[in-house]
Amino acid sequence: MQPDPDWQGPIAFHELLFGTWLSYITLVVIWEKLLGAPLNEWKYALLTCLGASFFIINHYLFHAPFYLWIINSYSLIFVVTWYFLGLRDANQAFRWKCTALFLAVVHSVLYVGYELLARLAIERGVHEVWIMAATFAGFGGLILWRRPTNER
DSSP: OOOOGGGOOSOOHHHHHHHHHHHHHHHHIIIIIISSOOOOHHHHHHHHHHHHTHHIIIIISTTSTTHHHHHHHHHHHHHHHHIIIIITTOOOOHHHHHHHHHHHHHHHHHHHHHHHHHHHHHHTTOOHHHHHHHHHHHHHHHHHHHSOGGGO
16 A cells, blocks of 8 residues: 555655755764764664655655644654653753754754755756765765774
């Protein structure tokens, strides 16, 4: 069984991929530079994967009658996961925790912005192949950047 094709939204796969590697970089900057609280690499990967899986809702269920319920529920799951991975055990002030929680929203908005940047490039005449090439180059750079120190 597949979702009703009339529910499908406008988000394309190349937009998701383009936004994902930039989202990962954004997560690292948020936690390491802005909050000064680096996470384990698997936590960045989990948050990125969870953020990327919004694609399922926004692509396949965007026009579904229950879209707002599912997107809001999933957003709550993302924020709760963000909290448990980075804030729950943090020995930080309440203001820091509020800022960190707010940055989950900022991260999500930026992720969507990165996806829209890919869409805008396509609409301006850049062929999808160049968006995909930039995406895979970005992932390659990300892997080199985040590899363990002893492998550098």
